[in-house]
Amino acid sequence: MTATTVPAPPIVTRRIPVPRSYRFELVKLVSQWRIRLLVLACWIGPALFVAGVSRQSTLPTDTLFGRWMHATAxxxxxxxxxFAGTWALPLLTSVVAGDVFASEDRLGTWRHLLVAVRSPRRIFVAKSLASLTVVLLLVAGLVCSSVAGGLLAVGNHPLVGLDGHLLAPGDAARMVLLAWVCALAPTLALAAIGLLGSVALGRSPMGLLLPPLVALAMSVAQMLPLPVAVRLALPGYAFISWxxxxxxxxxxxxxLIAVAVSLVWAVLATALAYALFVRRDFTNLAYDGIGRRAITLGLLPLAGLTALTxxxxxxxxxxxxxxxEQDKVQRSLATAFAHLYRLQTSELHRPAVTEAQLRARAACTKSDGQGTQEGAGNDWRCVVSWHLPGVTVTGTAVYQLDIGSxxxxxxxxxxxKEVNGYFLVRTSTGDAPNPLWQFDGNVELLDTTSKG
Structure with a gap:
């Protein structure tokens, strides 16, 4: 009788599905003490800051909308x-996305993770989604906490816009939320750059530093007298254009241009990180990033994208x-002055007047009329004129303008002094802040709105 051997059935190995891998990576992230501290700081710190500053006698007037923190939440x-666009968000994306892959290199846990998941592609997707979730949680904390602090300290009041017009509380709330939503686009771009650095540089701490360094370089570029096309082609411009x-x-x-550029940067940087990760040799225990190839595979495509945009x-x-340009400056200043003049009229309990009745005009010169009348600088001097119904004398007011790039x-x-020479105006109920003394405005860099 001849014995026959029956081949053993093949062992079927199942890959861990992405949702389970995502939950595992998310738990790993939020279990880190530094991530927990960041979540706590983002959900509590802004409320304390906004509430504290709103009750101070000195406001951050050098910050956009800082002079109105006494008036509205x-x-x-x-x-x-x-503040977040310049400092907080680059650092948050660095800590979360810039370390999500490099931490496995430092701990030497790639082999264990690959044995468990059995798919580099699923690992990349799970880690990317987990880091994105934590970043969104941190941004949501910044928004909700700052709004709560303002509402508790000041109250739900109208907001004065950058052209002097008054936004009702509901409109102001929608615009604030939309501004933060638009800021998500450059945040995603920085997070994608962090993923790319974490994959490409391995254990090197440069992966952590990459998002802040890129954000700092873009901030410096925005302060330089570069053409508008160059500044719009950088993802950091979406932190400004809101x-x-x-x-x-x-x-x-x-x-819209800045948001689109930021999203393209986010897609390209994520795709580059994915391409590098799935081609990695995980059997090499001495792997410490791709070294010089990072310039070719990471830096050059992003530089090419910048040139293309x-x-x-x-x-x-x-x-x-x-x-x-001179006409844009004059038009913006005259519009803001007309809106704020009406606000001052209401404070002084004078007869109401419309912008059409005021017919405000501005005449501005740069450097006392010497040289080209365009560009940023603190040497703009303007004279605003207006008319009141039934008054034959034309009113005039002088302003010094400091215009950023x-x-x-x-x-x-x-x-x-009676118009804009003092920071208070005397009303029947006491002194009140003079809206015409100092105010912020905005010159539209692109001709996309009407000149009416």
């Missing part, structure tokens, strides 16, 4: 957004100059 979240939401009509052109923006819009300006009143 909706100024606080915008001040926090300005200003256009608080004018009437809204200046959507730069904002600069060319596309330059062709699609007339934006090869600074975008800050992003189009934001601060108008500092220089007399007469």
């Amino acid at each position: 909706w100024a606080g979240p915008l001040v926090m957004l300005g 200003n256009g939401l608080f004018t009437s009509p809204t200046q959507l052109g730069p904002l 600069v060319g596309a923006v330059a062709v699609a819009t007339p934006s090869t100059g600074s975008g800050i 992003d189009g934001r300006f601060v108008a500092d009143g220089d007399g007469p």
Whole structure:
């Protein structure tokens, strides 16, 4: 009798599904003490900051909407957004996304993770989604906490826009939320850069530093006298261009371009990180990043994308100059003055007047009329004139303007004292802040709204 051997059935190994891997990676992230501290800080810190500053006698007037923190709860979240776009969000994306892959290299746990999941692609997707979830949780904390602090400390009052018009509390709330939503686009771009650095640089701490360094470089570029096309082609411009939401009509052109550029950066950086990760040799225990190839596989595609977007923006819009021109400055200042004059009239309990009746005009010169009358600088001097119904004498007021390269300006009143020469106005109920003394404004860099 001959014995026959029956082959053993093949062992079927199942890959762990993405939802289970995602939950596992999310638990790993939120179990870290530094992530828990960040969540706690983002959900408590902004409320304490906004509530504390709103009750101080000195306000951060050098920050956009900082001078209105005494007046409305909706100024606080915008001040926090300005701070977050420059410092907080780059650091948050660095700690979360910039370390999500590198931590496995430092701990030497890749082999265990691959044995459990059996798919580098699923590992990449799970880690990326987990880091994105934590980043969104941190951003939501910044928004909700700053809004809560403002509502508790100041109250739900109207907000003065960048052209002086008054936004009702409901409209202000919608615009604040929309501004933070638009800021998510550059945040995603920085998070994707963090993923790319974490994959490409391995144990090197440069993976953690990459998002803040990129954000710092883009912030410096925004302060330089570069053409509008160059600044719009950088993803960090979306941290600035939300200003256009608080004018009437809204200046959507730069904002939409900046958001689109940021999303393209996010997609490309994530795709590069994915391509590098799935091609990695996990059997090499001495792996410590791709070294010099990081320049070829990571830096050059992003540099090429920048050059492509600069060319596309330059062709699609007339934006090869600074975008800050004399007629735009005069139009923006006259519009803001007319709106704020009505606010001052209401404070003084004078007869109401409309912008059409005022017929406000501004005449501005840069450097006392010497040189080209365009570009950023603190050497703009303007004279605003207006008319009141039944009054034959034309009113005039002088302003010194400090205009940034992003189009934001601060108008500092220089007399007469009764109009804009003092920070308080005397009313029948006591002294009140003078809205015409100093105010913020915005010059539209792209000609996308009407000149009416």
